[in-house]
Amino acid sequence: MITAHKGEYVEIKRVILEPANRSSNVPDDTRRLPYVARIGGFLLEEEAAVGTTVTILTPAERVIQGQLLAVNPPYAHHFGAPVPELLTIGMELKSRLEKTGGEG
Amino acid sequence: MADLSYAAVMARQAQIIKNAGGPDYDQFEFGKVGFDYEGMMASTGYTLEQVREIQLAGKTGNTPLLELTKLTALVRSISAPGKGARIFVKDEAANASGSFKARRASLVVYEARKRGYPGVIAGTSGNYGAAVASQAAMQGLKCIILQEVYDSRGFGQPEILEKSRACEAYGAEVWKLTVGPELFYINLLLLEQTGYFNASLYTPYSILGIETLGYEIGSECLARFGRGPDAVVITHAGGGNVTGTARGLLKAGCNTTRIIGASVDLRGLHMASDRDFNRKSFTTGHTGFGVPFLVNPDRTDVPRNAARALRYLDRYVTVSQGEVFYATEALAKLEGLERGPAGNTSLAAALALAREMDRDALLVVQETEYTGAGKHPTAQLTFARSQGIEIRRGDPRENIPGQNIVIPREPEQLHVEEVDLDRIRRSYLKNVLQRNSVRPADLTPEDLIYLAQEVKKDQAWVEEVLGNG
Numbered sequence: 001m002i003t004a005h006k007g008e009y010v011e012i013k014r015v016i017l018e019p020a021n022r023s024s025n026v027p028d029d030t031r032r033l034p035y036v037a038r039i040g041g042f043l044l045e046e047e048a049a050v051g052t053t054v055t056i057l058t059p060a061e062r063v064i065q066g067q068l069l070a071v072n073p074p075y076a077h078h079f080g081a082p083v084p085e086l087l088t089i090g091m092e093l094k095s096r097l098e099k100t101g102g103e104g
Numbered sequence: 105m106a107d108l109s110y111a112a113v114m115a116r117q118a119q120i121i122k123n124a125g126g127p128d129y130d131q132f133e134f135g136k137v138g139f140d141y142e143g144m145m146a147s148t149g150y151t152l153e154q155v156r157e158i159q160l161a162g163k164t165g166n167t168p169l170l171e172l173t174k175l176t177a178l179v180r181s182i183s184a185p186g187k188g189a190r191i192f193v194k195d196e197a198a199n200a201s202g203s204f205k206a207r208r209a210s211l212v213v214y215e216a217r218k219r220g221y222p223g224v225i226a227g228t229s230g231n232y233g234a235a236v237a238s239q240a241a242m243q244g245l246k247c248i249i250l251q252e253v254y255d256s257r258g259f260g261q262p263e264i265l266e267k268s269r270a271c272e273a274y275g276a277e278v279w280k281l282t283v284g285p286e287l288f289y290i291n292l293l294l295l296e297q298t299g300y301f302n303a304s305l306y307t308p309y310s311i312l313g314i315e316t317l318g319y320e321i322g323s324e325c326l327a328r329f330g331r332g333p334d335a336v337v338i339t340h341a342g343g344g345n346v347t348g349t350a351r352g353l354l355k356a357g358c359n360t361t362r363i364i365g366a367s368v369d370l371r372g373l374h375m376a377s378d379r380d381f382n383r384k385s386f387t388t389g390h391t392g393f394g395v396p397f398l399v400n401p402d403r404t405d406v407p408r409n410a411a412r413a414l415r416y417l418d419r420y421v422t423v424s425q426g427e428v429f430y431a432t433e434a435l436a437k438l439e440g441l442e443r444g445p446a447g448n449t450s451l452a453a454a455l456a457l458a459r460e461m462d463r464d465a466l467l468v469v470q471e472t473e474y475t476g477a478g479k480h481p482t483a484q485l486t487f488a489r490s491q492g493i494e495i496r497r498g499d500p501r502e503n504i505p506g507q508n509i510v511i512p513r514e515p516e517q518l519h520v521e522e523v524d525l526d527r528i529r530r531s532y533l534k535n536v537l538q539r540n541s542v543r544p545a546d547l548t549p550e551d552l553i554y555l556a557q558e559v560k561k562d563q564a565w566v567e568e569v570l571g572n573g
Contacts, residue, residue, distance in 0.1 A: 016281075016290055021110055026284050030378045033256045037290070038280040040272065060223060060246040060277035062298070077265035077478035080486025085497050085511045089430060090437025093178060093515065097438070100181040 002050045004043050004071040011040050011073050012056055012066030039064055040073075106296070113292050121406055124295040124302035125219060129407040136542045138554035139408055141415075148215075148308045152355055155211055156316050162210035162239055163200035165316050169324050169468070170195055174438040179458045182516050189334065189461035191454055193469040194321055197443055200242070201274070202474025204317055205235035208305065208344065211313040213239035216301035222246055223300040227291040227405065230341070230389075231446075231473055233267055236303050237274035246277075248294055250287055253280040255381045262487050263386070263446065266478030283381045288405050304405050305344055311410040314348020315355060321468050322356025332358030334465040337450040337457060340365035340420065341393040343401055343411035349470055350416035362418045366453035367394035369422035369521065370505045382491050383506040389449045391422060395523070399531045400539070414525075414532060414559055421520035423452040424503035426510040429481045430518065431455055445481055447473030456518045485509065529559040530569050537570075544570035 004010050017035040041056030048054045054068045132140040159165040172191045180188030199206035223246030226236045233249040240247035249271045253260045271278045338346045350363045368390040373380040401409040431452035436442045454469045494508040556563045
């Protein structure tokens with residue numbers, strides 16, 4: 001069981017709208033899902049387990065309640081891998097410009 | 105205790121927006137459908153000179169206008185004799201938060217502080233979130249940003265994950281939301297609960313902030329070349345970028361500059377669909393915003409949107425995702441400028457448009473954006489591939505949004521597709537009448553003048569369309 005301690009940076013989850021209460025203006029694949037927010041902040045309880053209801057102090061210094069999702073979750077986005085379909089574009093274009101002498 | 109249900113909060117919109125610093129929009133209404141647009145813009149009380157001063161204090165504006173000589177040479181090498189305009193780019197990545205959105209945010213946050221609000225709230229999936237957070241940080245205000253980030257599986261596009269991270273880096277409380285238009289609801293609810301200022305993208309302050317961008321382009325071209333640009337290409341989504349830039353160009357005296365909007369073609373993908381959410385590689389600057397915001401600019405979080413692109417557009421084109429990635433790669437490899445793909449939408453269009461224009465013509469691409477993890481072709485294409493999108497070199501005309509991304513084989517294949525603006529103007533007029541439950545015969549003479557201005561046509565054209573409707 002993962003637990004968080006007071007003052008640690010955590011992420012909580014709040015269900016803002018249950019499926020039945022959502023806008024009528026959304027397609028079917030979306031309407032059967034709850035509308036959910038994740039918010040980061042500092043845990044106010046002494047200790048809490050992931051999955052339990054907790055309170056956090058946000059960077060805007062507001063107190064918000066929600067379900068504890070993760071402790072100090074990493075930023076997982078990255079640069080990805082070099083893309084073969086892009087890798088040769090630079091050489092292709094440079095060789096074209098060399099042929100025209102760089103002047104159109 | 106206030107009713108917090110979706111319907112109840114949405115019904116309190118007018119009052120909440122008013123309390124959150126919005127102008128009293130009712131005072132500008134006239135006739136059956138009209139409103140005093142210029143009166144609303146003037147009601148902010150700021151001159152362009154004041155806005156420039158506020159922005160410079162906010163580490164924003166006076167960005168360089170760079171000539172792209174290699175890309176110009178490339179375009180000329182594939183153009184008919186005498187064709188191939190000089191291409192310039194306004195390097196907006198040099199603003200405080202790395203995009204032109206700092207211009208919008210600076211004035212909004214300045215106004216919020218001046219009027220004594222403790223904080224600001226903005227709902228946005230674009231670079232505007234980081235811009236508001238950055239300006240709030242330097243002006244000492246609290247900041248809440250609402251972003252549509254995840255699908256129901258908890259997956260988010262790398263570009264939007266980066267934009268969320270940037271908001272947190274600038275000290276904002278960030279609500280990372282699942283897919284849905286209910287962002288408006290939570291936006292209103294938080295405005296009501298916090299008493300913060302509504303930093304909507306669509307207030308007059310936000311649009312005035314972009315006028316400096318058009319003004320700088322216009323006045324620099326006049327000083328350097330003795331004339332305004334022949335055309336400016338502007339990435340179009342919610343309409344603010346087109347509206348503010350075009351107004352700024354007019355204020356610089358560039359009355360004949362053609363205003364060309366460009367969006368990434370994502371037609372066929374539903375913007376509020378949990379399934380389609382991660383089948384697109386661009387989170388803004390695309391047709392999913394661009395077209396609906398032209399047909400109904402007031403479909404937003406304020407009663408009257410100050411971004412009204414149909415008033416200014418001379419031409420509207422789309423490009424494919426693959427063409428934007430190609431242009432991004434060309435900018436890095438030939439010009440030595442590594443910038444974010446979303447900001448290069450207008451560049452991709454410009455590479456095609458410049459071929460039609462004379463060699464001595466000046467074509468300005470009016471923005472760049474910062475790049476980094478997530479906001480980069482390698483990140484976005486790696487993610488797209490993981491979502492089952494086919495990526496290949498080929499003819500960009502084979503592009504099918506949500507199914508493939510076709511990277512052009514040759515620069516000759518870069519092209520734009522025309523969006524029929526007259527068709528959009530007709531849809532706009534039809535929509536105005538429908539929404540207001542008004543028949544053409546009910547319109548006042550002032551309404552007709554207003555509608556003609558709204559669609560950049562003469563009154564006779566509007567009357568003919570309404571008569572045939």
